[in-house]
Amino acid sequence: MGNSLKLENLSKNFVLRDRVVNALADVNFEILENEFVCIVGASGCGKSTLLRLIIGLEKDYEGSIQIGGVPIEKAENEVGMVFQESRLFPWLTVEQNVYFGLDERAISKTEKIRVAREQIELVGLSDFERAYPHQLSGGMQQRVSIARALVNNPKYLLLDEPFGALDALTRINMQQEILRIWQEEKTTMILVTHDIDEAIFLGGRIAVMSNRPGTIQKIFNVELPRPRERSDYDFIAIRKKIYREFFQESEKPFSYSI
Ligand SMILES: Nc1ncnc2c1ncn2[C@@H]1O[C@H](COP(=O)(O)OP(=O)(O)O)[C@@H](O)[C@H]1O
Ligand SMILES: [Mg+2]
Structure with a gap:
């Protein structure tokens, strides 16, 4: 159905x-x-x-x-996926981690940044776009993982x-x-x-x-x-x-x- x-x-x-x-x-x-x-x-x-x-x-x-x-x-x-451990790249910021999740759709870099920020806002981390994973609590890291998994708008x-x-x-x-x-x-x-x-x-x-x-x-x-x-x-x-x-x-x- x-x-x-x-x-x-x-x-x-x-x-x-x-x-x-x-x-x-x-x-x-x-x-x-x-x-x-x-x-x-x-x-x-x-x-x-x-x-x-x-x-x-x-x-x-x-x-x-x-x-x-x-x-x-x-x-x-x-389909997007979130694992038990956050699997974020430690050398990338929150914004870069979420950006990284975007597929190779032909959208401009500005548009990609906008989409990534929108997801970060959805999970309540707008103030932490520039933070690195180690600066976040476990719960916040999982929020980033959720944002990254949702960035391509999976069903x-x-x-x-x-x-x-x-x-x-x-x-x-x-x-x-x-x-x-x-x-x-x-x-x-x-x-x-x-x-x-x-x-x-x-x-x-x-x-x-x-x-x-x-x-x-x-x-x-x-x-x-x-x-x-x-x-x-x-x-x-x-x-x-x-x-x-x-x-x-x-x-x-x-x-x-x-
Ligand atoms: N890559 C793998 N190679 C061999 N056995 C595996 C592999 N992945 C999982 N298994 C086995 O398959 C079974 C189910 O594992 P898994 O799906 O991880 O269980 P759960 O997530 O419910 O704890 C386990 O017996 C596990 O040892
Ligand atoms: Mg398991």
């Missing part, structure tokens, strides 16, 4: 010397434009691999990935545990920020997290992945109005359901960790 991102029968194996690691098996998932989807799963279940396939960092896989019916390989710049933004390295308060602040950006920019968000509360706070749908080989085990709809309150009865009820889904899956002691 429309410009939906469609994953069909997606599987990915890694070959390690004489061993095959089956990282993803038969992932089927359709994400609609404008959605905010969160993906949760235990460490090693294939969450990052899934995002790397979508952004095109891994080209060797089985199955298909399409946006609006077009194979992902031909849908350039429709989809993939976020791989983007707030995982931040302290609890900064993390909550960044969750509010990403919601605001989602509401302002209408970018479809696909956020991977190991934090169930984060997923419930943000997601319209939450996909729970099974342990290796990773696949979509269950999808929860979260119909609570935003902004969501973590102490609300309905919030806690969804949290219980999701935890139950995790426990049910493994007979072993709870293996859910970073």
Whole structure:
């Protein structure tokens, strides 16, 4: 439908010397434009691999990935990505880092600077255009990464545990920020997290992945109005359901960790 991102029968194996690691098996998932989807799963279940396939960092896989019916390989710049560590160039300023994210569209340098500054403003860092990454806090560095990922105006933004390295308060602040950006920019968000509360706070749908080989085990709809309150009865009820889904899956002691 429309410009939906469609994953069909997606599987990915890694070959390690004489061993095959089956990282993803038969992932089927359709994400609609404008959605905010969160993906949760235990460490090693294939969450990052899934995002790397979508952004095109891994080209060797089985199955298909399409946006609006077009194979992902031909849908350039429709997808941006934010990693857990900010991956900024330490020798470039905030403005230069974001500028660097621009593709080779034939626009003038002045226009490019304008676009970069607009993104920096969107993430609330206008006063820091000339700062270097080491002069910024972890939360601010992630804001720059978000600006850089959005600079080509992608339809989809993939976020791989983007707030995982931040302290609890900064993390909550960044969750509010990403919601605001989602509401302002209408970018479809696909956020991977190991934090169930984060997923419930943000997601319209939450996909729970099974342990290796990773696949979509269950999808929860979260119909609570935003902004969501973590102490609300309905919030806690969804949290219980999701935890139950995790426990049910493994007979072993709870293996859910970073
Ligand atoms: N480049 C790689 N080579 C070999 N195995 C890999 C590679 N990348 C990931 N894997 C394996 O695939 C599985 C899924 O990894 P990953 O997607 O990073 O999980 P997650 O992000 O959910 O923690 C893990 O068992 C991991 O060891
Ligand atoms: Mg990962």
